[in-house]
Amino acid sequence: YVIAANWKIHKRAAEATAYASAFLPAVEDVEGIDIALAPPFTALHELGRAIAGSPVALAAQNVHDESRGAITGEVCADMLAELGCAYGIVGHSERRQLFGESSAFVARKARALFDVGIVPIVCVGETLEEREAGETNGVIETQLRESLAAVAPEESERLVVAYEPVWAIGTGRSATPEIAQAVHAGARVVLRDLVGARADAIRIQYGGSVKPDNAEALLGQPDIDGALVGGAGLEPDSFAAIIHAAARAAAAA
Ligand code: PEP
16 A cells, blocks of 8 residues: 555644654654655655654655756756655645646656656546536546546556545545445456556555544455545644554455
8 A cells, every 4th residue: 555645734844843853753663655745845855854764755745747857846857856755746636626737747857856866646536517517437437537647657557646536635524435436347447558567556645534433344345546635634643543554454455
């Protein structure tokens, strides 16, 4: 499993290091789960120092696809690598909706991350309107094909995909394990078409109101290989509880 917390615009640097002090001891006995924290850019440096040498990895919430130039306010992939980021989230629905980011742009961002050795976490997900219109699988397929257009089959096994139904993000209304599994299984079929048998190694996270009390059932599904966690990732206790739920799901698998 790969379990990542996306902090969005929460936590100043001092809060991030305080979080690390509480969180690291709470997960030190957990083995075999990849864990990542995605603070705001401004806390990457301090958090990176606080978690250095621990099994917890650093993740960025966004990146620009260009590596230099006159692009005010943006941050590029090698800058994130310099800070020690192991993962980078791209295509989060908030970026797609609030900033109009297209899947073609997401594909270029994923390429830029892979080029500097950072694993992209490529997010896809349908809106409530799309789900109610029966368009979920088509939307996910299109987003996957377009967002992964620049990923080579040889590198795809390292890729992380996050299925995040927009209606489940920050709403407290998680997809049921069955609903999530059905979409993940469909996504796996698309991934197989894109990269062949390597698709079985691609980890597909579920995201959308993952909490300590629903994480184990979600992660128990055959095609759910991790979680991208928003709200419940903001407190060290609840995020650690999700990590422990993942360890139980792994032991039961
Ligand atoms: C997210 O923003 O990626 C997310 C899944 O948020 P939450 O867990 O709060 O629904």
